[in-house]
Amino acid sequence: MTPLYEAFDKSIGTIAVSPMFFQSISTKVKTLVDRTQVFYSSKYVLKKPSIDVKKERRGMFIAVGGQPEYENQFLGGQLVMDLFFKCINTKLISNVYMSNSDEVPFNENKVFQEELNGTVINYIKEINDLM
Numbered sequence: 001m002t003p004l005y006e007a008f009d010k011s012i013g014t015i016a017v018s019p020m021f022f023q024s025i026s027t028k029v030k031t032l033v034d035r036t037q038v039f040y041s042s043k044y045v046l047k048k049p050s051i052d053v054k055k056e057r058r059g060m061f062i063a064v065g066g067q068p069e070y071e072n073q074f075l076g077g078q079l080v081m082d083l084f085f086k087c088i089n090t091k092l093i094s095n096v097y098m099s100n101s102d103e104v105p106f107n108e109n110k111v112f113q114e115e116l117n118g119t120v121i122n123y124i125k126e127i128n129d130l131m
Contacts, residue, residue: 001035008036008088009051013058013127016081020065023076033080036087043089057090058126060119062098064106069099093126094119 008014018025025033042050061081063074074097085092096119098112106112 001038004032004035005038005050008039009055011057011088011090012055012130013060013123014085014088014090015060015062015123016084017062018064018077018081020063020074020077023073025063025077025080030080033084033087036084039087039089040083049089051089053089055089056130057088058123058130059085059088059090059092060094060096060123061085061092062096062116064098064101066102067099068103073097073099094123 016029018029024030039049039051042048043053061078063077065073067073074095078095081095082092096112096116098106098109098116101109
């Protein structure tokens, strides 16, 4: 995990992508999120941050759900990812959600493609402003 911790510390941006299962992120993404507990503990428990807390970083979360859109479909995953970005000292600036991927795959979902494209362009502008 050390190389990954170093990558988070050096980064100015992180994009997290996950399929949604039962209103939560995938196991592999959740495992990564749980491993960032080291940053949380170093900042808030030990009061000796192991990540540069003065460095500005930007984050984006992209989630894909198979079911048709329904209320709070992505809420469980979003709550977890909010904490993840706080742990890695990154300001979450964008969330992009795609519903109904079981029926309408990404390559056929023009509305989502346009939303994602616009969001990524704005994200890149934010990152460029940090450089």
